[in-house]
Amino acid sequence: MKRRDFVKYAGLGSGALMMPSLLLGNEIPVETLLHPGMDVAVKKSLADIALNTAKTMGASYADARIGRYLNQYVFTREDKVQNVVNTESFGIGIRVIANGTWGFASTNNVTEKGIKKATEQAIAIAKANSKIQKVPVKLAPVQSHGEVTWKTPIKKDFKEVPVSEKVDLLLSANAAALKNGANFVNSALFMVNEQKYFASTDGSYIDQDVHRIWPTFTVTAIDRASNKFKSRQAMSAPMGMGYEYMDGLASEKLQGPEGLSLYRNSYDIIEDATMAAKQAKERLSAKSVEAGKYDLVLEPNHLGLTIHESVGHPLELDRVLGYEANFAGTSFATLDKWKSKDFKYGSDIVNLVADKTQIGSLGAVGYDDEGVKTKKWDLVRNGILTNYQAIRDQVHMIDQKESHGCCYSQSWNDVQFQRMPNVSLEPGKEKYTINDMIKDVEKGIYIAGRGSYSIDQQRYNFQFGGTVFYEIKNGKIVGMLDDVAYQSNTQEFWNSCSKICDESDYRLFGSFFDGKGQPSQVSAVSHGSSTTRFNGVNVINTGRNI
Amino acid sequence: MAIYTKEEARQIMEKALSFSTADACEINLSGSESGNIRYARNTVSTAGHRSNQTLVVQSNFGKKSGTATIDEFDDASLEKVVKRAEELAKLSPENPEFMDPMGPQLYDESITYSKETANITPEYRASVASNSIAPAVANDITAAGFFDDSSGFRAMLNSNGLFAYNRATNMNFTVTMRSNDGTGSGWVSRDFNDVSKFDAAKASKVAIDKAILSKKAKAIEPGKYTVILEPAASVGLLRNMARAFNARTADEGRSFMSKEGGGTKMGEKIVDERVTIWSDPLHPEVPTRTWNGQGQPLKKTTWIENGKVKNLAYDRYWAKQKKVAAVPSPNGFIMKGGDASLDDLIKDTKKGILVTRLWYIRTVDPQTLLYTGLTRDGTFYIENGQIKYPVKNFRFNESPIIMLNNLETLGKQVRVNGNLIPYMKVRDFTFTSLSDAV
Numbered sequence: 001m002k003r004r005d006f007v008k009y010a011g012l013g014s015g016a017l018m019m020p021s022l023l024l025g026n027e028i029p030v031e032t033l034l035h036p037g038m039d040v041a042v043k044k045s046l047a048d049i050a051l052n053t054a055k056t057m058g059a060s061y062a063d064a065r066i067g068r069y070l071n072q073y074v075f076t077r078e079d080k081v082q083n084v085v086n087t088e089s090f091g092i093g094i095r096v097i098a099n100g101t102w103g104f105a106s107t108n109n110v111t112e113k114g115i116k117k118a119t120e121q122a123i124a125i126a127k128a129n130s131k132i133q134k135v136p137v138k139l140a141p142v143q144s145h146g147e148v149t150w151k152t153p154i155k156k157d158f159k160e161v162p163v164s165e166k167v168d169l170l171l172s173a174n175a176a177a178l179k180n181g182a183n184f185v186n187s188a189l190f191m192v193n194e195q196k197y198f199a200s201t202d203g204s205y206i207d208q209d210v211h212r213i214w215p216t217f218t219v220t221a222i223d224r225a226s227n228k229f230k231s232r233q234a235m236s237a238p239m240g241m242g243y244e245y246m247d248g249l250a251s252e253k254l255q256g257p258e259g260l261s262l263y264r265n266s267y268d269i270i271e272d273a274t275m276a277a278k279q280a281k282e283r284l285s286a287k288s289v290e291a292g293k294y295d296l297v298l299e300p301n302h303l304g305l306t307i308h309e310s311v312g313h314p315l316e317l318d319r320v321l322g323y324e325a326n327f328a329g330t331s332f333a334t335l336d337k338w339k340s341k342d343f344k345y346g347s348d349i350v351n352l353v354a355d356k357t358q359i360g361s362l363g364a365v366g367y368d369d370e371g372v373k374t375k376k377w378d379l380v381r382n383g384i385l386t387n388y389q390a391i392r393d394q395v396h397m398i399d400q401k402e403s404h405g406c407c408y409s410q411s412w413n414d415v416q417f418q419r420m421p422n423v424s425l426e427p428g429k430e431k432y433t434i435n436d437m438i439k440d441v442e443k444g445i446y447i448a449g450r451g452s453y454s455i456d457q458q459r460y461n462f463q464f465g466g467t468v469f470y471e472i473k474n475g476k477i478v479g480m481l482d483d484v485a486y487q488s489n490t491q492e493f494w495n496s497c498s499k500i501c502d503e504s505d506y507r508l509f510g511s512f513f514d515g516k517g518q519p520s521q522v523s524a525v526s527h528g529s530s531t532t533r534f535n536g537v538n539v540i541n542t543g544r545n546i
Numbered sequence: 547m548a549i550y551t552k553e554e555a556r557q558i559m560e561k562a563l564s565f566s567t568a569d570a571c572e573i574n575l576s577g578s579e580s581g582n583i584r585y586a587r588n589t590v591s592t593a594g595h596r597s598n599q600t601l602v603v604q605s606n607f608g609k610k611s612g613t614a615t616i617d618e619f620d621d622a623s624l625e626k627v628v629k630r631a632e633e634l635a636k637l638s639p640e641n642p643e644f645m646d647p648m649g650p651q652l653y654d655e656s657i658t659y660s661k662e663t664a665n666i667t668p669e670y671r672a673s674v675a676s677n678s679i680a681p682a683v684a685n686d687i688t689a690a691g692f693f694d695d696s697s698g699f700r701a702m703l704n705s706n707g708l709f710a711y712n713r714a715t716n717m718n719f720t721v722t723m724r725s726n727d728g729t730g731s732g733w734v735s736r737d738f739n740d741v742s743k744f745d746a747a748k749a750s751k752v753a754i755d756k757a758i759l760s761k762k763a764k765a766i767e768p769g770k771y772t773v774i775l776e777p778a779a780s781v782g783l784l785r786n787m788a789r790a791f792n793a794r795t796a797d798e799g800r801s802f803m804s805k806e807g808g809g810t811k812m813g814e815k816i817v818d819e820r821v822t823i824w825s826d827p828l829h830p831e832v833p834t835r836t837w838n839g840q841g842q843p844l845k846k847t848t849w850i851e852n853g854k855v856k857n858l859a860y861d862r863y864w865a866k867q868k869k870v871a872a873v874p875s876p877n878g879f880i881m882k883g884g885d886a887s888l889d890d891l892i893k894d895t896k897k898g899i900l901v902t903r904l905w906y907i908r909t910v911d912p913q914t915l916l917y918t919g920l921t922r923d924g925t926f927y928i929e930n931g932q933i934k935y936p937v938k939n940f941r942f943n944e945s946p947i948i949m950l951n952n953l954e955t956l957g958k959q960v961r962v963n964g965n966l967i968p969y970m971k972v973r974d975f976t977f978t979s980l981s982d983a984v
Contacts, residue, residue, distance in 0.1 A: 028614070028615070080641070080642055080643070081639045081641070082641070082643075083641075084638065084639075101590065102591075102592060102593075103593065104592065104593070104594045105594065105595055106594075106596065107597070108598075108617060121595055124668065125593050125594065125595065125668055128593075128668040128669055128672050129583070129590040129593055129668075129672055129675075131672065132589065132590055132672060132675060132676050132679070133589055133590055134588070134589050135589065167639070183798075183799070183800075184798065184800065220800050222798075222799040222800060224799050224804075224806075224807060224808055225806070225807060226806070227799070227804060227805065227806035227807070228913065229799060229800040229804070229912075229913060231800075231912075321587065322586055322587050322688060322690060322724070323586040323587065323591055323690070324586070324690075325586055325688075325690035325722045325724060326584075326586065326690035326691050326692055326720055326721060326722040326733075327692070327720075329905075329922075329983070330724075332982070332983070413596065414594075415592050415594055417592070452908050452909055452910045452918065453908060454906045454907070454908045454918045454919055454920070454941075455906060456905070456906070456920045456922070456939060456941070456981040456983035457905060457906075457920075457922055457983050458981075458982070458983035458984065459983075460981055460982045460983050461920065461939075461941055461979060461980070461981035461982070461983065463910075463918050463941060463943075463979075465910060483911070485910060485918070485943075487941065487978065487979050489982070518582070518584050518692040518694075518720075519582060519694060538979075540943070540978060542910045542911050542916060542943065543911070543914075544911065544914040544916050544945060544948070545914075546802075546914050546915075546945065546947055546948065
């Protein structure tokens with residue numbers, strides 16, 4: 001589904017909710033979501049048809065992914081339901097190595113005939129391309145797991161919650177925003193269930209059931225007399241959880257500055273919409289920032305996006321090696337810097353970890369999309385660059401023997417490739433609260449929530465906005481700011497990291513529709529952190545008069 | 547084969563419609579065959595083929611609608627999908643903005659199909675990669691590129707007698723050429739409906755030349771510069787600006803197009819009077835289909851004329867609310883150009899920057915249409931009518947409205963991403979910082 005189709009489904013005007021693209025299947029009745037899908041024994045026999053056909057035709061390796069992807073999206077604006085979309089996408093993707101070259105084909109005709117034909121196409125593509133292939137594909141060995149299963153540990157399956165309950169919750173949040181001064185509110189609930197079966201000629205048969213959820217809104221306040229409008233996005237995070245994320249448990253709330261509620265593993269959308277309306281109105285008359293150097297205190301639901309862009313992407317090995325050069329770009333974090341073992345990515349307190357196992361995160365699975373058991377590993381330890389993110393056909397290029405287990409495809413219809421695992425900043429070891437971050441700042445800004453983001457193709461120079469900004473003067477918050485964006489260089493920025501809150505403040509940020517590759521594919525990934533301070537960062541004023 | 551002729555499509559859809567018992571029913575049928583090849587590090591990395599066909603039924607009872615989809619078209623399947631859409635419609639909440647399906651419309655015959663593109667083979671795609679990689683290797687350059695092509699059809703039939711059909715082909719090509727010393731990078735993009743207009747080797751040479759010319763770039767101070775924007779550089783900003791041409795958000799007061807005190811900027815001069823932007827589904831260089839997803843005919847429409855806002859897009863619901871005719875959004879746009887070639891523009895520049903493309907463009911402030919992003923893959927300093935040396939990339943913070951007010955010269959038009967855009971020389975373009983990225 002392209003962004004314009006999403007806009008069509010959402011009935012949204014441009015810019016109300018920005019995302020690169022998202023996956024969609026065929027529209028289905030809501031009750032079909034509850035069908036159990038194909039029996040695992042049938043999937044095994046169908047997958048074996050692909051594997052056996054590939055081997056007979058000379059493949060040295062093959063894998064088959066039978067996927068059933070279920071989505072439910074609910075879109076509302078003000079007091080109206082705009083759309084409820086239930087979709088199902090079912091099919092098989094077959095990847096082969098023949099003559100040392102990859103080939104891939106997929107089909108929604110999941111029968112013996114359909115699978116054989118797709119396998120033949122994959123082999124034909126591999127053989128056609130092998131004529132210009134110079135270096136044969138080399139796969140790191142992987143353990144055979146036999147027949148195994150994995151499931152996201154959810155408490156409430158979104159498929160079993162009535163649509164009316166979801167609609168009522170969004171409309172209640174909208175009503176709360178309108179009652180508190182918002183002129184417009186668009187809200188949406190995205191729920192995803194990936195039922196995916198993987199089989200390979202290495203002897204693994206893996207059945208997984210993966211769940212994700214993302215509630216979000218945009219609240220807009222308008223002053224027609226001055227012709228100004230300001231928006232405030234939700235402080236929710238997309239999560240690898242079930243519908244229990246919507247429970248709004250008090251125990252999962254944290255108190256931020258200026259009455260701001262922040263959410264960990266449970267989200268109170270009505271409370272957040274109420275606060276959003278008040279803050280959107282306040283932004284209409286907030287002080288415009290004076291450009292200059294500031295100490296920035298960054299809230300996790302903001303910092304997550306900075307981690308994503310300035311750490312997650314530059315440490316993808318395919319980017320470092322040039323495989324993404326034509327689209328997303330390459331990376332400043334080159335192999336020579338990593339080999340030196342003393343490249344200062346950040347200050348001594350900066351520890352960044354990759355993790356495909358973290359409970360509640362968007363990236364959590366038991367096995368990746370090429371049958372590798374998932375794990376956690378260091379990317380930056382005590383400020384030094386220590387490793388990358390790599391999959392089976394890449395690790396030999398950095399003299400490693402084992403895939404990191406971060407291969408992913410958005411559907412059965414697309415070929416799997418290296419995707420970002422959850423990449424997170426470890427909390428500080430000292431006991432620090434949010435107030436401890438602010439109290440010794442002379443001139444600073446507290447930034448919460450996601451905003452505008454842009455970074456160059458090698459991940460040096462970036463610019464980030466945010467959702468809300470508060471001015472810090474002599475250790476105290478003195479009021480709201482507007483027109484704030486900070487510009488920095490990745491290495492300079494992480495080396496200016498001076499103080500990190502402890503784990504009591506640790507939360508996940510998430511990106512539900514992260515885009516990469518050609519043709520472009522989306523994936524979902526989380527980034528955890530605690531509130532963190534960066535000293536002396538360049539802030540620009542983004543206000544213009546036209 | 548997933549591509550049906552007009553008559554085959556009509557027969558399947560009429561059969562489906564015959565099962566309808568709803569107040570209104572709309573059927574959409576589409577199918578496509580597509581293929582791609584991706585290469586990097588001077589070798590093929592991935593390649594694939596996809597085949598899709600889908601029939602979508604939307605049934606309505608009053609303002610309640612339900613949608614169901616199927617990819618099998620035998621009678622039993624068609625009956626099943628129509629019944630399912632009707633069951634869903636009965637269960638769904640009312641949509642107060644629902645509009646009844648339109649009656650029969652007259653559409654222009656589109657010119658979006660090319661047999662040559664529809665007949666592309668895996669061997670042809672491999673030759674594209676090969677014709678791009680071989681000259682790169684010969685020039686000590688590493689190529690990373692992507693070619694994809696598709697051939698497909700879309701058809702629509704409803705219970706009020708509307709029938710529409712379109713067949714289209716497309717191909718897109720991009721390649722990034724990086725010098726093996728890591729200091730130079732060039733890029734090119736090409737897109738056509740008809741692949742016979744495409745020459746992989748010729749296009750790749752443009753990117754190779756830029757990679758060589760951009761080696762060892764110098765840093766110069768960020769600030770306001772006169773820039774020559776290649777069409778691939780301005781297209782992102784212009785496309786973002788085009789999205790603001792929406793009547794509803796303007797009327798609601800949450801758009802650049804909203805007017806102080808109420809109303810919209812319709813008829814107001816917002817940019818230099820030499821700027822005229824229109825859409826035309828029948829333009830031979832950038833054809834699109836001649837109807838949209840609602841079945842509305844797409845006709846030549848002017849959006850900015852001599853710098854003034856001429857039209858804003860109204861969907862059918864909003865047009866009814868405002869008692870005006872609906873104006874469908876376009877699929878691509880055309881900006882009036884001039885006679886100057888890129889060389890002419892460079893020769894005529896005392897001091898300026900030539901920009902190949904802008905990258906990672908994101909909204910900073912929707913109020914002023916302020917965007918940020920970076921230059922990429924070939925940024926050059928011009929002095930006294932000549933390219934003097936390559937410069938390091940810049941981050942910009944700029945609004946297309948300011949950009950089009952600061953217009954100096956319009957050059958020749960080039961097709962880019964389905965749009966037709968001229969080379970442009972613009973003064974006082976705002977670069978706010980330097981980037982070390984190559």
